[in-house]
Amino acid sequence: xxxxxxxxxxxxxxxxxxxxxxxxxxxxxxxxxxxxxxxxxxxxxxxxxxxxxxxxxxxxxxxxxxxxxxxxxxxxxxxxxxxxxxxxxxxxxxxxxxxxxxxxxxxxxxxxxxxxxxxxxxxxxxxxxxxxxxxxxxxxxxxxxxxxxxxxxxxxxxxxxxxxxxxxxxxxxxxxxxxxxxxxxxxxxxxxxxxxxxxxxxxxxxxxxxxxxxxxxxxxxxxxxxxxxxxxxxxxxxxxxxxxxxxxxxxxxxxxxxxxxxxxxxxxxxxxxxxxxxxxxxxxxxxxxxxxxxxxxxxxxxxxxxxxxxxxxxxxxxxxxxxxxxxxxxxxxxxxxxxxxxxxxxxxxxxxxxxxxxxxxxxxxxxxxxxxxxxxxxxxxxxxxxxxxxxxxxxxxxxxxxxxxxxxxxxxxxxxxxxxxxxxxxxxxxxxxxxxxxxxxxxxxxxxxxxxxxxxxxxxxxxxxxxxxxxxxxxxxxxxx
Numbered sequence: 001x002x003x004x005x006x007x008x009x010x011x012x013x014x015x016x017x018x019x020x021x022x023x024x025x026x027x028x029x030x031x032x033x034x035x036x037x038x039x040x041x042x043x044x045x046x047x048x049x050x051x052x053x054x055x056x057x058x059x060x061x062x063x064x065x066x067x068x069x070x071x072x073x074x075x076x077x078x079x080x081x082x083x084x085x086x087x088x089x090x091x092x093x094x095x096x097x098x099x100x101x102x103x104x105x106x107x108x109x110x111x112x113x114x115x116x117x118x119x120x121x122x123x124x125x126x127x128x129x130x131x132x133x134x135x136x137x138x139x140x141x142x143x144x145x146x147x148x149x150x151x152x153x154x155x156x157x158x159x160x161x162x163x164x165x166x167x168x169x170x171x172x173x174x175x176x177x178x179x180x181x182x183x184x185x186x187x188x189x190x191x192x193x194x195x196x197x198x199x200x201x202x203x204x205x206x207x208x209x210x211x212x213x214x215x216x217x218x219x220x221x222x223x224x225x226x227x228x229x230x231x232x233x234x235x236x237x238x239x240x241x242x243x244x245x246x247x248x249x250x251x252x253x254x255x256x257x258x259x260x261x262x263x264x265x266x267x268x269x270x271x272x273x274x275x276x277x278x279x280x281x282x283x284x285x286x287x288x289x290x291x292x293x294x295x296x297x298x299x300x301x302x303x304x305x306x307x308x309x310x311x312x313x314x315x316x317x318x319x320x321x322x323x324x325x326x327x328x329x330x331x332x333x334x335x336x337x338x339x340x341x342x343x344x345x346x347x348x349x350x351x352x353x354x355x356x357x358x359x360x361x362x363x364x365x366x367x368x369x370x371x372x373x374x375x376x377x378x379x380x381x382x383x384x385x386x387x388x389x390x391x392x393x394x395x396x397x398x399x400x401x402x403x404x405x406x407x408x409x410x411x412x413x414x415x416x417x418x419x420x421x422x423x424x425x426x427x428x429x430x431x432x433x434x435x436x437x438x439x440x441x442x443x444x445x446x447x448x449x450x451x452x453x454x455x456x457x458x459x460x461x462x463x464x465x466x467x468x469x470x471x472x473x474x475x476x477x478x479x480x481x
Contacts, residue, residue, distance in 0.1 A: 005030050005052050005072075007028050007030065007157065007159045007169075008159075010028055010054065010072045010077075011026065011028065011159060011161060013072070013073070013074045013077055014026050014054070014056075014077050016074060017074060017077050017078040017081055018081070018163070019058055019060065019081050019084075019085055021058050021059060021060035021085070021088070021163070022059045022060055022100060023057075023058070023059040023099075023104060023162065023163055023164065024056065024057065024058045024059070024081075024084075024162065024163045025056075025057045025160065025161065025162040025163070025166075025311075025312075026054055026055070026056055026057075026159075026160070026161050026162075027054065027055045027057075027158060027159070027160045027310060027349070027352065028052075028053075028054050028072075028158065028159045028160075028352070029051075029052070029053060029054070029055075029156065029157075029158050029351050029352035030051065030052045030156065030157045030158075031049075031050075031051045031052075031154065031155070031156040031157075031351065032048065032049065032050050032051075032154070032155050032156075033047070033048065033049040033152070033153070033154050034046070034047070034048050034119070034151075034152075034153045034154075035047040035048075035150065035151070035152050035153075036124070036127055036128060036131060036150065036151050037131065037148060037149070037150035037151075037178075038128065038131040038132050038134075038135045038148065038149050038150070039135075039146075039147070039148040040135070040139075040146065040147060040148070041132070041135050041136070041139070043128055043131075043132070044150075046124065051070075051351065051352075052070060052072065052352075053068060053069060053070035053072070053351070053352035053353060054068065054069060054072060054077065054080065054352055055067075055068045055349070055352050055353070055354075055355065056068070056069075056077070056080045056081055056083075056084045057084065057355070058081065058084040058085050058087075058088050059088060059099045059100065060085055060088045060089070061088055061089045061092045062092040062093060062098065062099075062100065063087070063088040063089060063090065063091035063092030063093070063094070063095065063099065064087075064088055064091055064095065064099040065083070065084040065085060065086065065087025065088035065089075065090070065091060066084055066087060066355045067079075067080040067081070067082075067083035067084040067087065068080070068352055068353040068354070070352070070353075096338055097334060097337045097338050101337060102333055102334065102337055103333070104162060104164045104166070104312075105164075106162070106164050106165030106166050107166045107167075107168060107308065107312050107313075107314060108165075108166070108167050108168070109168055109307055109308060109314070110168065110169045110170060110307070111169075111170040111171070111172075111305075111306055111307035111308070112170070112171045113171060113172050113173040113174075113201045113202065113305070114201075114202065114300060114301070115173050115202055115203035115205075116202065116203055116205040117203040117204040117205045118173075118203050118204070119153050119155070119173070119175075119203060119204060121203075121204070122204060127151060130213070131149040131150065131151065132149075134149035134179060134212070134213065134216050135147055135148065135149050137216035137217055137220070138179070138181045138216045138219065138220050139220075140217065140220045140221070140224075141183070141220070141224055143183045143184060143185045143224060143227065144181060144182070144183050144220060144223065144224070145182055145183065145184045145189070146180070146181070146182040147180070147181045147182070147220075148178070148179070148180050148181075149177075149178065149179050149216075150177070150178040150179075151175065151176075151177055151178070151207075152175070152176040152177075152178065152199075152450070153173075153174065153175050153176075154172070154173075154174045154176075154450075155171075155172065155173050155174075156171070156172045156174075157169075157170070157171045157172075158170050158171075158310075160308070160310065160311075160312055162312065166312045168307075168308045168312055170306055170307060170308065172201060172306070173201060173202065173203060174199060174200070174201050174202075174303055174450070174462065175199065175200065175201075175202060175203065175204065175206040175207070176196070176198065176199035176303075176450055177194065177198055177206065177207050177210060177212040178193075178194060178196065178198070179193060179194045179212065179215055179216060179219060180192075180193040180194075180219075181193070181216075181219050181220050181223050182223065183220075183223040183224045183226070183227055184227075185227050186227075188227050190223050190224075190226035190227055190405075190420060191223060191389070191405060192219040192220070192222045192223040192226070192387070192405055192406065193219065193387065193405065194210070194212070194215060194219075195244055195387050195388060196449055196450070196451055197244055197247045197248075197388075197447045197448060197449050197465075198210045198212070198447060198448075199303040199447075199448040199449060199450055199462065199464075200301055200302065200303055200446060200448060200464075201300075201301055201302065201303055201305055202301060209446075222406055222418075225418055226405075226406060226418065226420045229417070229418045229419055229420040230417070230419055230420070231419060231420060231421050231479030231480055232383060232407055232419040232420065232421055232422035232423065232477065232478065232479035232480075233383075233409075233419070233477070233479060234477065234478040234479060235476075235477060235478075236474050236475065236476055236477070237381050237382045237383060237474070237475065237477050238379045238380075238381065238382030238383075238410070238436075238471065238472065238473055238474070238475070239382060239383060239385065239424055239471070239472045239475040239477060240375055240376065240379065240382060240383070240384040240385070240410065240469060240470070240471050240472075241384075241385055241469060241470055241471075241472070242384070242385065242386040242387070242469050243439075243443070243444070243445035243447060243467045243468060243469055244386060244387045244388070244445070244447060245385055245386060245387060245388050245402070245404055246365065246465075246467040246468070246469065246470055247388070247447045247448075247449070247465045247467055248388040248391055248402060249402070250293070250363060250365050250465050250467055251360070251363070251449075251452070251463065251465060252391060252393050252397065252400060252402075253393070253397060253400055253428040253431065253432070254286075254293055254320075254321070254363070254428075254432070255330070255360040255363045255463070256271075256274070256360075256393075256397045256454075257274040257275060257276045257396075257397040257398075257428060258274070258276060258320060258326075258329050258330045259274070259329070259330045259331070259358045259359070259360070259454075260329040260330060260331025260332075260335035260336070260339060260341065260343055260358050261331070261335050261357055261358040262274045262358070262397075263276055263277065263278060263329060263331075263339075264278075264335060264338060264339060266357075267454065267455070268395075269456075270455070270456050271395070271453075271454055271455075272394070272395025272396060272397065273395065273396050274396055274397050275396045275397060275398040275428065275429070276326070276329075278339055278341060280326050281326055281327060281328060281329060281341060282325075282326070282327065283325065283326075284325065284326040284429075285324050285325060285326075285429075285433065286321050286324060286325065286326045286429055286432055286433075287321065287324045287429070287432030287433050287435050288324050288432065288433050288434070288435040288436070289323045289324045290324070290368055290435050290436070290437070290438045291321055291323075291324045291365075291432055291435050291438075292319065292321060292322055292323065292365070292366035293319070293320045293321040293363065293364065293365055293366065294317055294318060294319050294320065294363075294364050294366060295317070295318045295320055295328075295330065295344045295346065295360075295361065295362070295363055295364075296317040296318070296361075296362045296364055297309075297315035297345065297346075297361040297362050298315055298316060298317055299317070299362050299364065299464075299466065301446060302362040302364075302446055302448055302464030302465075302466060303362075303448030303449070303450070303462045303463070303464040304360070304361040304362050304448065304461075304462050304463050304464040305361075305362060305464070306361065308345065309332060309345040309346055309347045309348055309356065309361075310347055310348050310349045310356040311332060311333055311347040311356055313332065313333060313345035313347065314345060315344075315345040315361070316344075316345065318344050320344075320363075324432075324433070328341070328342055328343065328344065329341055329343055330343065330344060330346050330358055330359070330360060330363075331343030331344065331346070331358050332344075332345070332346050332347030332348075332356065332357075332358050333347060334347070335358050343358075346358055346359055346360065346361055347359075348361065348461060349459065350459035350460055350461050354455070354457065354459050357454070357455050357459065359452070359454065359459075359461055359463070360452065360463045361463065361464065362448075362463075362464040362465070362466070363463065363464070363465055364464075364465060364466040364467065365438070365465070365466075365467045365468065365470070366438075367438060367439055367440055367441040367443065367444050367468045368437065368438025368439060368440060368468065369438070369440050370437040370438060370439055370440060370443075370471075371439070371440055371442075371443065372439065372443055372469055374437070375437045375439070375469065375471045376410055376413060376414065376415055377413040377414075378413070378436070378437060378471065379410040379413060379471070380411075380412060380413070381410070381411060382409075382410040383407050383408070383409055383410060383419070383422060383477055384407060384408045384409075384410055384415060385404040385406070385407045385422045385424070386404055386405060386406045386407065387404055387405040387406060388402060388403070388404055388405075389403050389404060389405045390402065390403035390423075391403070397428060398427055398428050398429075399425075399426075399427050399428075400425060400426060400427075400428065400431075401423060401424070401425040402423065402424060402425075403421070403422065403423040404422045404423070406418065406420070406422070407419050407420075407422035419479065420479070421479050421480050422477070422479060423477070423478050423479065423480070424475050424476060424477045424478070425476050425478075426475060426476065431472065431475070434472045434473045434474060434475065435470060435471075435472055436471045436472060436473045437470065437471040438468055438470050438471075439468025439469040439470065440468065441468075443468040443469055444466055444467065444468045445466070445467065445468075446464070446466045447464070447465055447466070447467065448462060448463060448464035448465060449462070449463055450462045
């Protein structure tokens with residue numbers, strides 16, 4: 001089944017078997033994935049995935065239960081209702097929060113991704129020809145040993161209804177273009193790519209927005225250049241990070257530590273806890289006065305834009321960190337009730353077969369006033385790093401070590417030689433307190449990943465970040481694999 005299935009017929013069937021409970025909700029999710037790729041000039045088998053199912057939530061007998069099913073017949077929905085009721089009875093008196101205390105104000109609304117050039121406006125053959133052309137532009141030298149171009153498109157539709165009167169319908173179109181090229185010689189190999197961070201909501205126009213059709217020659221030339229480049233030097237120096245590395249920095253050392261369920265301990269045996277504690281909100285200096293971070297699903301075009309989270313809470317732009325001070329966690333309604341802290345509309349599920357948990361959505365670092373040239377000119381000795389290729393962070397999201405594909409030295413206010421295998425390490429709060437300059441609005445890049453994992457059972461979800469380049473002082477930098 002796919003997003004064009006008759007959702008309203010599924011809803012009608014559900015209403016015939018809806019439980020006589022204190023509260024119920026039904027979330028219908030239909031999704032289609034299309035993946036086209038050309039590698040080393042060879043067209044890879046096209047892949048299409050179709051999925052449709054529902055998640056039933058029931059509050060009854062003082063407990064809450066969930067049940068997901070892809071059987072959307074009347075009998076299948078009835079079995080899901082019975083299973084959710086069974087879990088509600090089993091959880092009664094055993095929950096950290098009495099589900100009857102959760103506010104459930106009725107909400108009605110909708111959201112649809114703005115698409116200028118639909119996926120189906122271009123034939124599969126034409127899209128394959130486009131990918132072939134990008135591959136040809138990547139293969140510029142005999143030392144290039146691997147090269148690929150791909151498009152991953154997802155379209156999803158959801159309907160969320162509740163017994164209290166909520167009715168929300170949302171539709172999403174996402175495109176993730178991918179380019180990668182690897183050069184090798186004399187036992188050395190180097191890769192340059194667009195990474196997996198170039199995803200946005202929209203249609204085929206996303207390719208032009210991220211420079212997909214113009215990037216190949218530059219990426220190939222840079223991969224070849226890195227073969228003969230020296231290793232990044234080691235030492236404490238200034239660090240300028242490009243937006244395609246700032247994505248990872250914000251994601252790992254701000255986004256995950258601020259997830260409220262993680263702060264409350266829910267992830268400790270899988271993805272770890274957080275160095276952030278509940279008493280820090282409102283007073284803790286997370287970074288320098290230049291650090292301003294917002295949660296903003298309402299920002300159009302980012303990969304995780306929406307109008308309502310998966311529990312029906314309206315989304316709005318909210319400061320999590322302002323002038324360096326930690327203000328608010330990434331916590332949905334349940335975590336807010338548990339902690340007594342104000343949160344955001346970020347209860348999100350990867351699909352119909354998972355309940356919502358606290359997740360990042362569009363987590364953006366607000367721009368400052370500096371141009372890239374001004375940041376370079378402000379550095380006497382440092383390095384400018386681009387495009388994440390490796391990351392490691394401890395289970396409290398505190399100590400980290402990140403590596404990039406490419407870097408250039410900064411000497412006496414000028415970009416100079418290219419260096420390979422650049423890495424840096426730090427401690428999250430100390431690192432953000434060293435933030436010295438933030439790029440102006442015209443330096444911001446809208447980026448996003450489809451591969452953020454969390455939860456047991458695991459949920460992989462889309463997360464967006466709009467970020468400028470940033471300059472940090474006195475960071476531990478080193479080279480090597």
